Amino acid sequence: MTRMSDVTATTAATQLDPANPFAAPSSLPYGLPDFAAVRLEHFRPAVAAGIAAQRAEWEAVATDPTVPDVVNTLDALERSGELLRRVLAVFYTLASSVGGDEIHAIESEIAPQLAAHRDAFWLDRRIYARLESLASATPLLDLDEETTWLLENYRKDFVRAGIRLSDAEMEHLRELNARLVTLETEFSQRVVKGMESGAVEVEDPARLGGLDEGTLAGLARNARDRSVAVNHLITLVLPTQQPLLARLHDRELRTQLLEASEQRGTGLDAESDARAILLEVARLRAERAQLLGYEHHAAYVAEDGTAATTPAINEMLARLAAPAARNAGKEAAELQEMLDADPDVPGGATLRAADWSYYAERLRKERYSIDDAVLAPYLELDRVLNDGVFYAANRLFGITFHERTDLAGYADGVRVWEVKEEDGTGLGLFLGDFYARAGKRGGAWMHNLVDQSHLLGRKPVVVNNLNVTPPPPGEPTLLTWDEVRTCFHEFGHALHGLFSDVRYPTLSGTNVPRDFVEFPSQVNEMWMSNPDVVGRFARHHETGEPLPAELLEKVLAVAEYGEGFATTEYLGAALLDQAWHQVTPEQVPTEAEDVAAFELEALQRAGVGLELVPPRYRSTYFNHTFGGGYDAGYYSYIWSEVLDADTVEWFETEGAVDGDGGLNRTAGQRFRDALLSRGYSQDALQSFRDLRGRDARIDPLLKRRGLTD
Incomplete structure (x- = not known):
């Protein structure tokens, strides 16, 4: 038909x-x-x-x-x-x-x-x-x-x-596809509404102890922009954990903030209730998978990735879950000791999930003497970009960046750079959209406006999106260390798009399997801690003085702390994604009230149902999976990290010259030629083998995340 x-x-x-x-x-x-x-x-x-x-x-x-x-x-x-x-x-x-x-x-x-x-x-x-x-x-x-x-x-x-399929089966498939795309679109829109309706209003400024003047000004601006009748408004970011949880002294406000985050989409606000939608999405995906001859939707998705099968995915996630949860338990015990010693908390108090970030930050300060307020003046956005992200790319690949103020983006604050090869030839355009705004979806991402293709005679135009809180007018944009990491990560995706060198647009740039696409971006994170790179971008925005060596040493050391929480939090979301998609249509709950129970049972069965470590995304605001794009594919981040950790090891050993950690043109060109330029013009894992000379090994990842015995 x-x-x-x-x-x-x-x-x-x-x-x-x-x-x-x-x-x-x-x-x-x-x-x-x-x-x-x-x-x-x-x-x-x-x-x-x-x-x-x-x-x-x-x-x-x-x-x-x-x-x-x-x-x-x-x-x-x-x-x-x-x-x-x-x-x-x-x-x-x-x-x-x-x-x-x-x-x-x-x-x-x-x-x-x-x-x-x-x-x-x-x-x-x-x-x-x-x-x-x-x-x-x-x-x-x-x-x-x-x-x-x-x-x-x-x-x-x-x-x-x-x-x-037969004609009748095709007709049914069309109906399923049409309904699913409608539901996925509605889910994504409800996630945005949930972020907006879940914002926490604070009438009494005294409750905001722990926040600096710039942050307070931003919360006051939030209240004005949204015309709420309070002095300050704490808006939400997409993941469960909210940045201000690490800084707010008021324990009850922390609890209120985390609850507001976790309750998004659960029906407290009718317009953002996502439960019925996600249940129908899960059920229809399962039905479609069976129609196409697959056991479940996860099997359908896995077949098209480098993982190939759900048993392979389950095996890897299970291998990581137990040691990650064990490490999280050890970290929780340390944080409970800090809570017990806090004079502002009544004796006998038990650690809450909302306390974790706060006491983890205090532990970092005690153990490593790091205060984000002290660090932030050394992490100014423009310097991070020009002397960090762009500098590393120049050292590795010879490319240069030239801001084109004559070219306009799609919103205020969007900037455009022309990227040129070492010989001055134009490579493409890079757009940076770094600031949060009302209506913008949360998180960070990269996408293409123009795909590279020799067939079509096109060079790439790529965009990086972040959600950094805008500073007060005239003030510099100061980042957290995690936001610096996000800059490097998303630019790794941008490089994958910019360096594409293929004939066909379908195979261009980041159009690779989902469980491979995060690999180049994760590798690019390594350069933020390279001594040469960090020594250039981590400078005081007023004096130009470099970040003191002892503080830098502590920043790099503290990056290894908290892997138990971080890995468990991530695995919780990845395992939830698999749980919703490794079911038959009949196994999907039918009532909205059953969503929470399904989620809890799935997490407990996988060994990551820790009350103190909620998953990075709960089902009702898990846009990666129910909004489409990473459905049954959220495992991709850790799967790609196996390749990433192995590649970082290559840069730091075989690719290094005179102790530069691999930050040189020879290593960069090999990475570009073997992998970044290939798009999906061949088997993705073959591109990795072309670089590494063998298949990836998981040992570097286990060592990085502290999951070895």
């Missing part, structure tokens, strides 16, 4: 008005979208026209009477959808980074349209037949390795999408 036959008749009716900014490719450098020309009313007609245009392009491939070859089939498919690609790159950038009710309404409207559009391609037997015909002739065509890999991936993805 095919749904393309009526496309050509409707194409003419959906021609896009030439005045619409998406009607033609952007004339700006590197194809950067002209954000200044875009209005919300441009999106609906542009999406409709883009869908119609690509359907017509697919129809031309499907009905081509000539023998299938690379040009008329593979190249034609890869070239299709240019208009839709342009508009969606801009739309989803605004949806995630700007937000607002109107754009969310458009998002909800077009989500099922796009799901149906994808199905129209992946369930078209005519296109699949042409690919099969091309594959059968491959030995005679002598295809290059990248083209052969693309062809095999298309064939595999058609099968995984359901091309071998």
Whole structure:
């Protein structure tokens, strides 16, 4: 069955008005979208026209009477959808980074349209037949390795999408896909609403002891911006743990803040209640997996990653869970001793989850004499970028960064840099969107506005998003050590996109398996603690004095503290993700009130159901998995870290020159050539083998996280 036959008749009716900014490719450098020309009313007609245009392009491939070859089939498919690609790159950038009710309404409207559009391609037997015909002739065509890999991936993805189903089964699959994308969109929007409705109002400033003047000013600005009738408003970030838990002296306010975080989406606020949605998502994903011939959704997802099977994922997570929980227990005992010694807390008090960050921070200060307030003046954003993130990239790869103030981003504060090769050749554009704003989703991420492709003659345009609290006007942006780490991490993704050197856009940059994509970004974190790099960016924003050597030594030492909590917190979320997706439709709870019980049982069964260490994300605000993108794939971070830890070891040993820790052009070029430039033009693990000369070993990861006996 095919749904393309009526496309050509409707194409003419959906021609896009030439005045619409998406009607033609952007004339700006590197194809950067002209954000200044875009209005919300441009999106609906542009999406409709883009869908119609690509359907017509697919129809031309499907009905081509000539023998299938690379040009008329593979190249034609890869070239299709240019208009839709342009508009969606801009739309989803605004949806995630700007937000607002109107754009969310458009998002909800077009989500099922796009799901149906994808199905129209992946369930078209005519296109699949042409690919099969091309594959059968491959030995005679002598295809290059990248083209052969693309062809095999298309064939595999058609099968995984359901091309071998009956007509009736295909129709049911379409219904499932349409419903799922609608639910995932709604879940993501409810997560944002939950962050907003869960903000904690503080009337009495005396309760905010422990916060510096800059933070207090930011909380007062939050209250003004949201027009609440209190002096200060503590807004929430996406993960369970909230930054201010480490600093607030008021124990009851800490408890209130953590409860507000954990109760997001549980029904206290009707508009953000996500329970019924996540249950339906889990049930429909399980039903779809069985329709496609898989035991459950997790098995379907694992097959397409480097892990390959859920037993392999379960085995690794189980291997880590017991030692991580044991280490967390040891850390809890230390924190209980600190609580017992706190004169401001009545005797006999028991450590709470809301106390953990506070006393862990005090322990760090006692053991390592580090105070975030003392450290922050040495971590100014611009210096971190220019003398840290960009400097390391220059030392490794020879690239340079040139801010283009003549090019505008999509919101106030978004900055644009042109990235150039060592010889001055333009490589692409890098956009930095570092500040939190109302409507922006939480967390940090990287995405592409333009994918690199030799076939399309395109160089990359990539974006990094963070959620740093904006400073008061005229004040510098001072970061925490964790925010510095996030800068380096997200830029690792950016490098993966910028260095892409492939023919086909489908295989470009970070379009790799989910359990591989975090690997390059995790590796890039290593440079923040390289002596040469940190010695340049960690300087006082007023005096230029470097971070004192003894303080730097303590910062690097303290980074190893708390791995029990950090690993257990992460594993809690990863195991929850697997639990929701390793079930049959009948095993998914049916009542919203059962979500908490399912979650608790899953965590306890896995050995990480620690009351003092809640998972990084609870189910009702676990956007990675129920908003889509990392569903049954949140294990990817630790799976990728196996590759990361092994690669860091390579940089620091074989790649090092004269004790530089691997920060040199030879090591950087090898990493770029073997891995960063390859995108998904070959098996991802083969790219790792090309770098390392062997498969990855888990021992460096176990040592890093303190999980060895």
